[in-house]
Amino acid sequence: xxxxxxxxxxxxxxxxxxxxxxxxxxxxxxxxxxxxxxxxxxxxxxxxxxxxxxxxxxxxxxxxxxxxxxxxxxxxxxxxxxxxxxxxxxxxxxxxxxxxxxxxxxxxxxxxxxxxxxxxxxxxxxxxxxxxxxxxxxxxxxxxxxxx
Numbered sequence: 780x781x782x783x784x785x786x787x788x789x790x791x792x793x794x795x796x797x798x799x800x801x802x803x804x805x806x807x808x809x810x811x812x813x814x815x816x817x818x819x820x821x822x823x824x825x826x827x828x829x830x831x832x833x834x835x836x837x838x839x840x841x842x843x844x845x846x847x848x849x850x851x852x853x854x855x856x857x858x859x860x861x862x863x864x865x866x867x868x869x870x871x872x873x874x875x876x877x878x879x880x881x882x883x884x885x886x887x888x889x890x891x892x893x894x895x896x897x898x899x900x901x902x903x904x905x906x907x908x909x910x911x912x913x914x915x916x917x918x919x920x921x922x923x924x925x926x927x
Contacts, residue, residue: 785813785885787896787915790821793885794797797898798826802907809900810908812837813885814896818845826900833899840906841897844884846872848892851882851907851925854903880905884922885914893919 790813808826810833811863815821823834843854846868858865868876877905880903885894896914898906907923914921 780840785815785821787821789919790815792902793896793913793917794822794824796916797896797909798824800896800909800912801826801901804900804905804908806905806909807908809835809836809898810834810837811913812841812897814841814895814897816845816892818842821894826927835879835882836899837881839896839897840879840882840899841895842872842882843868843876843878844895844897844922844924845892846876848884850884850922851878851880853924854878855880856924864925877904879903880923881910883907883910883914886920886922890920891893896921917923 793813794811808828810825810829811821811887844850881898883896896910898910911921
């Protein structure tokens, strides 16, 4: 069922589980974006009290991960090592690539990229915790950019 595409029902479940995890942990209000493997928005949910630019940041975290096929943690490391390249990536993406933790690839058990989740609202590490929890709860594999 999950091997070829990220369905709307699964994307919606991931978004809901992300927000639920944030509430359970007492994090700041979160915004979550779930993109399919082509970078198209499947689901965007913004918790009450989430600030104005959070949807764009969440989409940017997810889009950045999809753009280079690696999680936000690796993008952040590369941003430190290759700032010129990351600036060019941002320019090419129209400002839509945000290279920080909280952008997590969604993969099948076989390793195929199905999409990405971007979460923002709290510390990037906490955003990532919520995304990983939700992706795994959906029976899929979360790739943060760190080795498993």
